[in-house]
Amino acid sequence: MTGPRVDLDSEQMGRDLVALVLTVVELLRQLMERQAIRRVEQGDLSDEQVEEIGTTLMLLDRRMKELCEQHGVRPEDLNLDLGPLGTLLPRN
Amino acid sequence: MTQPSDSRVASSSANAAVTYVFAVCRSTRATSALDVTGVAGLPGGEAVRLLPSGLLTAVVQTVPAADFTDEVWQRRLSDREEIERYARAHHAVVSAVATHGPVVPLPLATLYHDDDRARSRLADEADRFHTALKRVAHHAEWGVKVYRPLAPEPGPAADAPPPEAAGGRAPGAGLAYLNRKRGAQARREKLREQALDVADSVDAELRGLAAASRRLRTHGAALSGDQRVHVLNATYLVADERAHEVGRLVAALGERTGAQIELSGPWVPYSFVGEV
Numbered sequence: 316m317t318g319p320r321v322d323l324d325s326e327q328m329g330r331d332l333v334a335l336v337l338t339v340v341e342l343l344r345q346l347m348e349r350q351a352i353r354r355v356e357q358g359d360l361s362d363e364q365v366e367e368i369g370t371t372l373m374l375l376d377r378r379m380k381e382l383c384e385q386h387g388v389r390p391e392d393l394n395l396d397l398g399p400l401g402t403l404l405p406r407n
Numbered sequence: 408m409t410q411p412s413d414s415r416v417a418s419s420s421a422n423a424a425v426t427y428v429f430a431v432c433r434s435t436r437a438t439s440a441l442d443v444t445g446v447a448g449l450p451g452g453e454a455v456r457l458l459p460s461g462l463l464t465a466v467v468q469t470v471p472a473a474d475f476t477d478e479v480w481q482r483r484l485s486d487r488e489e490i491e492r493y494a495r496a497h498h499a500v501v502s503a504v505a506t507h508g509p510v511v512p513l514p515l516a517t518l519y520h521d522d523d524r525a526r527s528r529l530a531d532e533a534d535r536f537h538t539a540l541k542r543v544a545h546h547a548e549w550g551v552k553v554y555r556p557l558a559p560e561p562g563p564a565a566d567a568p569p570p571e572a573a574g575g576r577a578p579g580a581g582l583a584y585l586n587r588k589r590g591a592q593a594r595r596e597k598l599r600e601q602a603l604d605v606a607d608s609v610d611a612e613l614r615g616l617a618a619a620s621r622r623l624r625t626h627g628a629a630l631s632g633d634q635r636v637h638v639l640n641a642t643y644l645v646a647d648e649r650a651h652e653v654g655r656l657v658a659a660l661g662e663r664t665g666a667q668i669e670l671s672g673p674w675v676p677y678s679f680v681g682e683v
Contacts, residue, residue: 348588351585352588352589367581373581376584
């Protein structure tokens with residue numbers, strides 16, 4: 316996303332691609348988060364581990380928000396409508 | 408959009424005409440007195456007219472075959488304004504006929520090579536048409552859409568990171584983050600379950616009133632740009648003498664469940680005429 320932007324279409328395409336990549340990353344992040352929450356609920360993690368995982372996920376979450384801001388992607392853009400299956404990520 | 412066999416008219420010559428069938432009703436005295444000359448019909452077609460065949464009467468229009476070839480129709484299907492024009496024209500004819508008695512609306516773009524073919528279809532499927540006409544007589548269709556009750560505003564602590572977490576690695580911040588996410592996830596699950604419960608109970612109550620019902624696919628937000636979560640999309644066939652109860656029941660259900668319920672109707676019972 317550097318260099319002079321003259322071609323509107325390729326710019327739009329670049330943005331779409333960024334949004335798609337961020338969507339996939341966000342999906343993985345949310346899956347990891349769910350998995351972590353499940354593990355915590357099972358109670359087989361030590362306090363240190365929980366803290367470590369929580370901090371990592373929190374930092375990832377923050378990084379994700381920064382990336383979205385940098386690329387002008389709104390959080391609600393990070394989703395795909397899968398028709399009858401609903402949306403890729405839970406809404407709200 | 409299924410189209411009967413005769414709809415493939417691509418091979419016809421450019422200025423050939425075909426018979427477009429809007430709807431089928433009974434051949435009663437009221438039907439034969441039906442004045443359809445004032446109904447516009449489809450763009451480019453001749454006048455809308457009645458095509459009686461025994462105990463059934465079709466409401467038809469002669470249209471240019473070239474307007475309904477597969478390619479033209481495919482192109483039309485992907486043009487929302489254009490398809491809306493055709494759907495509205497179709498619906499206007501069906502509605503005009505429905506004011507005079509029971510009617511079985513046919514799918515958009517039901518075409519026959521000529522009047523004889525259309526007549527023979529009426530004869531072949533007379534039983535099914537009569538069954539459908541009997542089912543929808545003195546009934547109307549009502550559409551009901553339920554949207555998830557508005558989520559209670561999460562408390563201030565729910566989503567905003569507490570101040571000590573802002574620095575990043577404050578002790579306990581990781582645990583706090585996970586707990587916050589856990590809470591949010593549990594809330595979401597609960598809302599989802601509540602919404603499905605609401606949808607089921609609304610559907611159950613309305614089914615009690617209806618002669619028949621159908622649940623359709625709920626639609627995503629994308630098409631309408633609507634941000635609400637659609638949890639029930641259903642349609643009910645209700646006897647005319649109970650029509651006044653529908654609005655009352657929907658209002659009562661909305662109050663009881665807190666959900667947004669949208670009611671539309673009465674419609675010509677498109678959804679309840681079966682595969683005719």
